[in-house]
Amino acid sequence: MKNVLVVGAGYAGSVVAREMADAGRRVFVVDRRHHIAGNAYDEHDAHGVLVHRYGPHIFHTNAARIFEYLSRFTDWRPYEHRVRGIVNGRAYPFPINRDTLNQLYDLDLDEEGAAGFLEQAREPRDPVRTSEDVVLNSVGRDLYEKFFLNYTRKQWGLDPSELKAGVAARIPVRTNTDDRYFTDTFQAMPLHGYTRMFEAMLAHPNITVELGVHFEDVRGDFKRDHTIYTGPIDAYFGYRFGRLPYRSLRFEHEHLPGVHRYQETGTVNYPNDHDYTRITEFKHLTGQQHRGTSIVREYPQAEGDPYYPVPREENEALFKRYEELAKAERDVTFVGRLAQYRYYNMDQVVGAALAAARRLLY
Incomplete structure (x- = not known):
């Protein structure tokens, strides 16, 4: 295996790409979006505030090896996420x-x-x-x-x-007063943002990245010994058995000039009010100092980019049919939230990608 095509430059694709490159393989990464880092992509908005374009991403894990692996590519800012839930106009600790x-x-x-x-x-x-x-x-x-x-x-x-x-x-209930959303051993944010971490991960002489490229455009042309596919598994097979259900999101970003702090915690949930589910204020997450603040409201929707596999028995059964096709594919590895139809956290995707790379290399 000398030439590897990696489809997707999010966590799964980038981790496998780096592992392959470190092992001496030539790696060609394509992503249909015009940026790396997948849904973890962050950037400075027009007002200079670092925001997560696809909603808040909070890194947390109990796996020292996952944290140590990513520490090769970033320094960290300690951060413990806190959430409030609004009920009848009042904010309460949540979970x-x-x-x-x-x-x-x-x-x-x-x-x-x-x-x-x-x-x-x-x-x-x-x-x-x-x-x-x-x-x-x-x-x-x-x-x-x-x-x-x-x-x-x-x-x-x-x-x-x-x-x-x-x-x-996934959501705990506590009888103590711990109001952290997560209790994992390692909780932190990449010091300079997720995109910078991904840039470091993909910065290898054996890795070539091309953005704005759809898999279908290179599927039949690119000569490779192996493909790492991190997109939707049903799309790979042309939706042969029908589409797997995914839940999508619409994000409404807003900058509030002259507002130092918009809300008490990084995220506030609105279970009973409004069409959006939550508001996140990014300065809590990043620790950035700025005269204004930037927030995002999240509106779940049925159509749009796939974010969350919908966990129902019939959907799992449909996925299993696609999984059988995947097992029969020669020289293709399926890994990641969309390719494995799993509601993975970020650390779980990294773990799955490292395991996939080990299987291929050893």
């Missing part, structure tokens, strides 16, 4: 913790009392099959309706009872 319960219900619970409160509130579900089951089993009907039900409907265009349990299981 739900003891402070959420005390503020929402005007209580004075200690940790044991919070655990007892949730035990009384929960609606036991057995078996736990859906996201609705997960939340009702954990916090009961009132908290479910205040924080989860309408947010999920907006985010996925589906009721929580129609989604697999894993969606809601």
